[in-house]
Amino acid sequence: MTAHPEAEIVSLVDVEGVGKPISDKHTHLKGICDQPVSSPDDAPWDDSIDIAFTATPDGVGMKLAAACVAAGGRMIDYSGDFRFDSAEAYASYAERIGRGPDHAAAGLLPRSVYGLTELHRDAIAEASLVGNPGCFAVSAILGAAPAVRDGLIDLDTIICDAKTGVSGAGIKAAQTFHYPLRYENMNAYKIAAHQHNFEVERELSRLAGVELRVTLTTQVVPLCRGIMTTVYGQLADSSTTAEQLYEAYEDFYGGSVFVRVEPPGTPTSNNDVRGSNLCVLSINVDARTGRMIVVSHIDNLMKGQAGSALQNMNVMFGLDEGLGLRRPAFYP
Amino acid sequence: MTAHPEAEIVSLVDVEGVGKPISDKHTHLKGICDQPVSSPDDAPWDDSIDIAFTATPDGVGMKLAAACVAAGGRMIDYSGDFRFDSAEAYASYAERIGRGPDHAAAGLLPRSVYGLTELHRDAIAEASLVGNPGCFAVSAILGAAPAVRDGLIDLDTIICDAKTGVSGAGIKAAQTFHYPLRYENMNAYKIAAHQHNFEVERELSRLAGVELRVTLTTQVVPLCRGIMTTVYGQLADSSTTAEQLYEAYEDFYGGSVFVRVEPPGTPTSNNDVRGSNLCVLSINVDARTGRMIVVSHIDNLMKGQAGSALQNMNVMFGLDEGLGLRRPAFYP
């Protein structure tokens, strides 16, 4: 928040490094943010806290939410805990990802909102609890939403082929992301089984007004930041042109601060979004096969996570949606 | 050929560096191959030459072929010049890529064979002219061929989402592949318009026995070598399992030296193929959407180009197909 003019950090909570400056662990913050880390046990919910960000694993945020809400606070949770507004939906999600069906704060679920600002801006403004969306889901949903809402593609033909940088896997070392094994490597993983698949289907189903299913393929390529998702769908009307699609996308996202729809024929790349909160969309038609091909670019750590969270916070507190977030991509 | 026990280089022809050792330009060859470069003007076709490799742009190989064949030689051409065995097919291809429809050696086209060894082994053995296939085409065709031949997927639902390393763009410097603009970048290009799309459709149509169309999306990711193509197709029978698909693929490629079909559930990655002539296939089913998802890995410079050429040479001269090519992936 050190770059956000309206936010002030009350406390930084972690289970490691308690009592030490956060910059001991994240040395790039030395001199920028040297606030000491608090233990979860010493982090009271009181009225000095307007909002909490819980970047915790599945199952943790749901245990903290009741105390937060009771104290009049609001919460943006990074896990899947509050991405679904009913116990039934949560149970379906939980089953898919191999967790138990019970939610520790099921009673709060109706007060939670799926935190994709461009789809739920008004509800987010009022929400106590926001389930910050999954990074793949952000790129896939933003890439498909206008075509789905407007019935421009057959709903049973949606394929999202997603490529992510390695930072999507988190900061903990793992064999598969050891530099020598990763620098010239790429692979698909959790094929047809990624945890974000469920929320993509749920949000697109809402927009379509019917239940639909989506193939989401998640793949890792050797860069640090960035997701490029190529969204395919059979055009409902095979004579639809890229220009017509573009208009529909412009109409959908008109006025959105952080979605940029490029006119057909404009080159787009990860360089357009890396380090920024932008989603950049390239709109294409394969006329010979009658398919829509939308390429959706985000930075998984910004619009795919922390940037979205800040954007939601701005909306929740009636601030300018882009406050603290309007910066260009990191280049080169 | 310095590593091939049955091949000897007669001459190395280039327009640059004539008279100087090839290792002046490609310094990694110092002490390995210091043969001087000959000018095209000084490269006679005589009976000391059994086979010529023409790694030349579109339109060059076709001008050289007649002299070669007249002298009793054979040729493996890396461009699109001999990938099609009729003037009609060539004209269709040429139109798609924006070249004129006339082929300088149209009379020789019926004697040419598409050089994907696994599909045309017998014809290649007899061929005078081999059109070495495009790198994207190798990965896409090998990934789709068994399912197409056996009617396991709907033929109008094939999507090939291909990711390539930067070496696919050749060795000449270009702004878009300048290190600072490429190291953390990825992008799609020539969307629905890549020159290899045509040969993918042609070969898969042959296997299917009907004309089919394919969406091929070509994308660049920041690694040097490797293509990973994710092939999607709606299952003709939605109850088909990954194991059944696997059997069909095993049946198709059984005995192939350089295609390895991995049992369902086996992780695969670019590390399995980089620096080798292998194609490694991962076979998957998305049961919820009834889709086949095959991930096809090759090294674009090996099985995607020079390795395929050597493999074809081995077949053309009745040698062990793997001679000079059986080496593990470069690791790490």
Place this chain on the structure above:
Amino acid sequence: MTAHPEAEIVSLVDVEGVGKPISDKHTHLKGICDQPVSSPDDAPWDDSIDIAFTATPDGVGMKLAAACVAAGGRMIDYSGDFRFDSAEAYASYAERIGRGPDHAAAGLLPRSVYGLTELHRDAIAEASLVGNPGCFAVSAILGAAPAVRDGLIDLDTIICDAKTGVSGAGIKAAQTFHYPLRYENMNAYKIAAHQHNFEVERELSRLAGVELRVTLTTQVVPLCRGIMTTVYGQLADSSTTAEQLYEAYEDFYGGSVFVRVEPPGTPTSNNDVRGSNLCVLSINVDARTGRMIVVSHIDNLMKGQAGSALQNMNVMFGLDEGLGLRRPAFYP
């Protein structure tokens, strides 16, 4: 300047893309800075301009300076044109880099200041012309200055072994920085002949009060941003400890906003500085050989170039030296 609260861009001048938004060429600036590019011919020096930044090749800035100064403007030049405050010094430099000895604005040289803020803060505040320092020079000089000034090392034993990311070579594509030839490559270049060697010697000589010579080895490693220079010097008193050196460095840089001297034993890396205007110094002694080993880290595009320029601008206009520049390293 879009992130600098006190600066406003009057005009952006280039020979390419005149009349088009700067964001056409640098697409990451879309929506951030879409100001049109002016031709050099249409860039009048008038009193609306307080300061000009000339990121031009050697020999260009010197031709523009007279008009700028005559109009009451000030200039920060990125080339070697104004790094030396006498015609004699310039001639020596020019000879070393193979240029003619004459300076087009020799009369202005006494009004120019070498733009390394930490060494010339007071003079920069008053300067009309600032010669922004070379990136290697910044890292080498900051790494050696305190030891040289305080006589802690033998002045004829200074070796600066510098490693730079590829962005140091500029944005123009070149064969040697083509991604496939660079991704796993490293090399030394211009050995004992780099153009920045001269300014390193000149500034360190000033500090020492005697003429000294330095070996500067410039090397490229496969990253985009960052310079790590390892500075060696034989300790004048071989019993000097790392702690004593540290105190000398702290004393020298105390109060500097952008130089951080780490206590002995603290790990440092390029991650500490990438994307920031910081110089981070690691202070070490090899007791067995009696040598000082200082590792100096900067981001070549920030403290090594544009960041230093902004820092100098702040000083020239009496602003807070860190204005618009206090941001953490880009992580990860």
Place this chain on the structure above:
Amino acid sequence: MTAHPEAEIVSLVDVEGVGKPISDKHTHLKGICDQPVSSPDDAPWDDSIDIAFTATPDGVGMKLAAACVAAGGRMIDYSGDFRFDSAEAYASYAERIGRGPDHAAAGLLPRSVYGLTELHRDAIAEASLVGNPGCFAVSAILGAAPAVRDGLIDLDTIICDAKTGVSGAGIKAAQTFHYPLRYENMNAYKIAAHQHNFEVERELSRLAGVELRVTLTTQVVPLCRGIMTTVYGQLADSSTTAEQLYEAYEDFYGGSVFVRVEPPGTPTSNNDVRGSNLCVLSINVDARTGRMIVVSHIDNLMKGQAGSALQNMNVMFGLDEGLGLRRPAFYP
């Protein structure tokens, strides 16, 4: 050994994956080497074994050596266990790296030879035990040896500034080599305290005939394979030219299969050696400061480890020194 025409693998021993094919762990070996892994307990020393390679941590090889030698076998050990031919030397080394001074097979040390082929070819041919040298040591020693032996530089001025790829740290994941923390990072580590420093000094002292000390700085840059060591030394006679140095180096390495000394002015880079067993040397003089600057390139996994081991094996069994090792650098 699958690529070595005279070697056959008797057994592959590991503590993990016992009973399973080695290619289960190292999947790039599938179809190339699928031999099962044996437990250390099931690995008898018998006369079917001519030679053992022990790529084990410090302290392991020394426990295995007696049984090996008693059974008439020979051993090439990758650790520091047999790099020193006396208990005294070992104790000095052990002290420096923080191990106890006692060697479990001290009696065998006089039969061991330091495995840098170019320096000890004749002794290696007769040796029972070879201590394969450290990767940094190979690059530093080969870069300095001729100048040291011939007295061309002052012996108390040798600085070896070494940059290594990440594979030098081994295959086990660690936070500091996690892809997102490493891809744009570089840092020095174990400053003035690297374990290879000792063997560099010992070997160069042998050549000089007097005890000397060397500063060795070890640094990690973001590539996988490769070491570039820049060796500095004050010229004994400051008028020595690069050509004279070159002649001395050529004289020293004349006839060596795997050391290539490039004539002054020839560009060299990691691309010249990556994937090969070569050491490539660039010879330079900084005439203004009277310094020698030699840049030494190796692939740390080849000439820096496994390649050197095979080269030594060839010498030990009277085979052509380059057998199984003459392959070009992996390019690009």
